[in-house]
Amino acid sequence: MFSRRLPRASQRACSRLSQPPHHPLQTFAKLPSQTRIPRPQCLARRNISTAAAAKKLFKESPFLFPLAGFCIIAGMAGFLYLPYYYQNYIIAPYHNFPEPVAKKLRRAIFYSSGRNVDVREANKYFRQGILLANELGMDPFSDEILGVKIAIAAMFEREQHFNLAIEVLEILRRDCYRWVEEVGPKHWTDGKRTKILSKTVELNVKLGELYSNKYVQDTDAAEERLVEAVETILKEKSRREKDGVQTGEGEWMSDEEVGASLEALGHHYEEKDLHYLATPLFLQALTLCPPKSCHSVVLMNNLSICLAQQTPTPTPDALPNSVPHIPPHSRAMIIDQARQWASKALASAAVITPPDRTEECDQGCAVATHNLGEFAEMEGKIQEARKRYQEAASLAKAVGFKEGEINAKEGLKRLKGKD
Structure with a gap:
C-alpha cells in the first residue's frame, strides 16, 4: 500500500529539483586596507552665532536692545548686592545686641538719618532700645550702650538741639564718674576702669565744645568741663607714675589724645583773651605732638x-609787695x-x-x-x-x-x- 504522506514528499523533492544550482562564493586574494565610508551630508541649517544674533537685534531695535541689556545687568547686580547690603549694613552693625534691641535701634537710625529725620521718633526708639537692653541684662557701661547714648547726643547736635545734647552728655558724664568711684576699684585688672575714665575725658572735651557754641555761649561751663578734662588726665598720669601700672589695667590715653585736650583748653583761654594761660597749654601740647x-x-x-x-x-612799681619781682x-x-x-x-x-x-x-x-x-x-x-x-x-x-x-x-x- 502506498502511504498517504507520499504526495507531500514528492512535492518537496520536486521543489528541490526546481531550485537553481548554487554558484561558489567569490574570494579575494587581498582585502582593501581601509574601508571608505561615505561622508554623511548635513541636511540641517547652521545656527547663527551669538555675536551675529546680537548685532542683528541691535540693528532691528537700536534703542530697546541696549535698554533690555542694561536692565538685565542692573537686575543681576541688585540681586547680588542685596545679600551683601543686608549682611553688612543691617545685621553686622548690631550683631553685639540681642535681636529685640537691634530692631529698635534700626528704627532709631532710620528716623535719625537721611531724609526721614524725625527726632521725636528716633529718640523714642533709642530709649526703648536702652530699656530693652537693661531688661535683657546688658551692661549699661559697655561700649555698645555707651555708644547708643552718645549717638542720641550726636543726633540732637546735628538737628541743633544743643541743650538736649548737653543734657544727655551731662547725665552720661555723671554716671561714668560715679561708676569709676563706686565700681572702678573692682575693675583694676580688666582694663574697664581705664576705659570708662578715658571716656569721661572725651565727654568733658565734647561738653566744652558744646558750651562754647555760639548758640549756647556758656563760657564758664565750658571752662569748667575743659579744666576737669585736663585735671583728670594729669591726676591719672600722676597716679600711674607714683603707684605704677597694675597688671591688666591697660594703657592710659595716648600723647595725641592728651595733647588734644590741652589744646582745647588753650583755645578756650585764647577766645577769652587769656593768652598767658593759653600759651603754656599750647607749648605742652606741642611737646606731645x-x-x-x-x-x-x-x-x-x-x-x-x-x-x-x-x-x-607790669613794671615793679605797679605790682603789690607780695608779688616777687620779675624782669x-x-x-x-x-x-x-x-x-x-x-x-x-x-x-x-x-x-x-x-x-x-x-x-x-x-x-x-x-x-x-x-x-x-x-x-x-x-x-x-x-x-x-x-x-x-x-x-x-x-x-x-x-x-x-x-x-x-x-x-x-x-x-x-x-x-x-x-x-
Missing part, C-alpha cells in the same frame, strides 16, 4: 599768635619771640614730606607767613609786611585756603597809604 606731624606747625602758629597778643609784664618784658621782645615761633613753623613745614605732609602743613605755611607780615606791621616795617601779605595770599590761593587769602588781602588793604 609727633615730630613729623603737620599739626605741630599749627601749634607753633598758635604759640606765635598768643605771644604777640600778650601784654608786657619786665618789652613789647619788642614779645614780638621777637612770636616771630621766632612763626619762623619755626615755616621751617618745620618745609622738612615734612608725603605721606606725612597734609593740608595742615600747606595752610600752616600760609598762616605763618601772614603772622610774620602782622609782626612786621606792628613794628612799622611796611615794605616787609606788604611782601609777607602778598606771599601769604599767593600761598593760600595755591592750596585753596580761602580764609587765609581773605585775611592776607585785608592786611594789604590796611597797608594802603602807609608808605
Whole structure:
C-alpha cells in the first residue's frame, strides 16, 4: 500500500529539483586596507552665532536692545548686592545686641538719618532700645550702650538741639564718674576702669565744645568741663607714675589724645583773651605732638599768635609787695619771640614730606607767613609786611585756603597809604 504522506514528499523533492544550482562564493586574494565610508551630508541649517544674533537685534531695535541689556545687568547686580547690603549694613552693625534691641535701634537710625529725620521718633526708639537692653541684662557701661547714648547726643547736635545734647552728655558724664568711684576699684585688672575714665575725658572735651557754641555761649561751663578734662588726665598720669601700672589695667590715653585736650583748653583761654594761660597749654601740647606731624606747625602758629597778643609784664612799681619781682618784658621782645615761633613753623613745614605732609602743613605755611607780615606791621616795617601779605595770599590761593587769602588781602588793604 502506498502511504498517504507520499504526495507531500514528492512535492518537496520536486521543489528541490526546481531550485537553481548554487554558484561558489567569490574570494579575494587581498582585502582593501581601509574601508571608505561615505561622508554623511548635513541636511540641517547652521545656527547663527551669538555675536551675529546680537548685532542683528541691535540693528532691528537700536534703542530697546541696549535698554533690555542694561536692565538685565542692573537686575543681576541688585540681586547680588542685596545679600551683601543686608549682611553688612543691617545685621553686622548690631550683631553685639540681642535681636529685640537691634530692631529698635534700626528704627532709631532710620528716623535719625537721611531724609526721614524725625527726632521725636528716633529718640523714642533709642530709649526703648536702652530699656530693652537693661531688661535683657546688658551692661549699661559697655561700649555698645555707651555708644547708643552718645549717638542720641550726636543726633540732637546735628538737628541743633544743643541743650538736649548737653543734657544727655551731662547725665552720661555723671554716671561714668560715679561708676569709676563706686565700681572702678573692682575693675583694676580688666582694663574697664581705664576705659570708662578715658571716656569721661572725651565727654568733658565734647561738653566744652558744646558750651562754647555760639548758640549756647556758656563760657564758664565750658571752662569748667575743659579744666576737669585736663585735671583728670594729669591726676591719672600722676597716679600711674607714683603707684605704677597694675597688671591688666591697660594703657592710659595716648600723647595725641592728651595733647588734644590741652589744646582745647588753650583755645578756650585764647577766645577769652587769656593768652598767658593759653600759651603754656599750647607749648605742652606741642611737646606731645609727633615730630613729623603737620599739626605741630599749627601749634607753633598758635604759640606765635598768643605771644604777640600778650601784654608786657607790669613794671615793679605797679605790682603789690607780695608779688616777687620779675624782669619786665618789652613789647619788642614779645614780638621777637612770636616771630621766632612763626619762623619755626615755616621751617618745620618745609622738612615734612608725603605721606606725612597734609593740608595742615600747606595752610600752616600760609598762616605763618601772614603772622610774620602782622609782626612786621606792628613794628612799622611796611615794605616787609606788604611782601609777607602778598606771599601769604599767593600761598593760600595755591592750596585753596580761602580764609587765609581773605585775611592776607585785608592786611594789604590796611597797608594802603602807609608808605
